[in-house]
Amino acid sequence: MEKNKIALVTGSAAGIGRAIALRLASDGFDLVVNDINEESIKSLASEIEQLGRRSLAIAADISSRDQVFSMVDQVIEHFGRLDVMVSNAGIVQVKPLLDITEEDLERIFRVNVFGTMFCMQAAAKVMIKQNGGKIINASSTSGKRGHELLSHYCATKFSVIGLTQAAAKELAPHGITVNAYCPGIVGTGMWEEIDRKMSEYTHVPLGETLKNKINGIPLGRIEEPTDVSNYVSFLASEDSNYMTGQAVVIDGGMVFS
16 A cells, blocks of 8 residues: 555546556555646545545646646645656547548547646656656556557557656656556447548448457457556555566457567
8 A cells, every 4th residue: 555645647537547546546555636627626625525535626728838737736736745646648540541631630649648648747746856756657558569550549558668668768867667557458448439430431331440450359358447447556656666677468469469
């Protein structure tokens, strides 16, 4: 059990982020939960408090540097420290390569790449003063292998791994570790959206793309958000103190099968 440690999880209103926040609370962390809409995270904050942990809900758009730094300032003002930053928030868009616009690129990079950078910067600024901390970033199997109709999403997730590796080297002298997690086909609203858009572009019946992807998972089932949160729990714990610069795949064996 972690004692009197504070973790911040962005994009925690639903799916993987919600599972991570609840798992870290059960591990003994006090939690700061974040999403764009405060109403969407208030109930999560209450649920965390029912587990006996302190919690704070902060609405902020991670694609805005000012909002990210303001959020971390609020964390310090409220709790006095920040031990774990989980930069989980992200978006996906399904589009053929030739149809991707400048606006599409701007939006997905601002959230997935700029947002990750802003979260690392804001957290590192605090953690350097504390002489330690853990930064955990959300990449994807799409950061390890390209996928059709997801080229700009893949580009952002490859970028997150590069940011993770570079930051790990730069921040190591300050006792800060930086790692990433790379989920596969997770049963969340994001993959429902991917399946729907894939169906539109490929004319495959709705649900068929997701079914085929699941059939290709060696462990034989879709990934659950808790499969990801279990690993993030390890990265947030002292058990991972000698691990940094890594981007580990949790996908049931797809990438290397």
